[in-house]
Amino acid sequence: MPAFQPVRGTHDLLPDEQRKHLHVIDTARQVARGYGYAEMSTPIFEFTEVFARSMGETSDVVSKEMYSFVDKGGENLTLRPEYTAGICRAFISNGLAQQAPFKVFAHGPMFRFERPQKGRQRQFHQIDVEVIGAPEPEADIEVVTLAADILERLGLLDKCVLEINSLGDLDSRLAYRRALVEYLEGHRAHLSEDSLKRLERNPLRILDSKDAGDREVIAGAPPMEAFYTAAARDFFAAVRAGLDASGVAYQLSPRLVRGLDYYTHTAFEFVTTHLGAQGTLIGGGRYDGLIEMLGGQPTAGIGWAGGIERLAMLAANLPPPVRPVALIPIGPAAEARALDLARALRREGLVIELGFRGNVGRRMKRANRLNAIAAVILGDDELAKGVVALRELDSGSQSELPIERLAEKLRTLA
């Protein structure tokens, strides 16, 4: 029988990899807490409509990348491809409008049926931050600053660039879209095949194209900012002023657009050149129309998501794994005593590893492999004297000490 492999685009998070993920999550959680964001989770699947309505039926994610299925009750469900829609759904279903501005941090697995690539898997993981019920530019500033602080703590801020843009409010956006389509229609002959398709579904994305021919056409396109309403222009100016005041460096990217339909006003990405083609570490923006699209009262919102795999690949400052203390009993009497001793030491907060089998040599070898800081050897001789032999594995020095002083001594080593 052939051995099973993990499903394409999925990966096991073995302890080493899991440790990196936890480092990213813990760092983000701590920084978010400092900003007053509480942690929450939503279910991994939702009614398909939650995503279809919010992200837009024509977006690539909804139209061809969702893991959708009909459950045994006949419900149309989808494994979440992103976090924002689910959190907004939760905001509505739990009647959280009273708590606005509702500020949360979340993390978890996401699912998209895409061709796997470096930094792109079918099951991947995100950290996520949302602020719902805050129409003020201060929310944009806070959310972006929070992202920058997380990146800094991970040692990544100097490896990426913050690009920001404003898509304007709904009126600005519709007016600009009309003007852009009109301009692009006049240059059809010079557009790439991909962009011709985008012209129908999501013309703004053409601004983002990497194709050389497209870029020439785009260079002559009307600028988005010319279509901002006065309110949209003021809003964006306030956001930029706030980032300046916070000392967060950014680059204006007039052609930055995002792939999901719900974005308005501020759009931003922290982009790195260290990861190949999938260079967005954190991306997000404002989604003032989204809650309403999902059936709630008109409510402003802004947030972002960061790819944990991508962040983990680059993150520095990874704390080293905890070094255990190996407890090595010799003989039946000592083994019985060791069970009790191990529990007592763990209650003291120490990390105790009991090898389950083998002679002293084998257990010492295992202790070494686990990078144990010390081995505590407990045999009949020691038992009779009420002591243990303590061997510090880095130096190799060994000494005897009374068993009741062991916890205290081990704490000084760790």
Next chain:
RNA sequence: GCGGGCGUAGCUCAGUUGGUUAGAGCGCCAGAUUGUGAUUCUGGAUGUCGCCGGUUCAAAUCCGGUCGCUCGCCCCA
């Protein structure tokens, strides 16, 4: 969905114009050391050469298909 590269031991990889029993390093196991790791020395085990088919006297090697990985397009975190 489209294009390029790659699949040999647990890991990283070598393997000549197709030619006998497929190799190295690391790791693993055992012994030197039956109450002491790491270091040193000695010995040992481990392969459906991704899979299926074809060419050939002969295939890890050439050809086709397939699955997987990987890089890019696309998309996005």
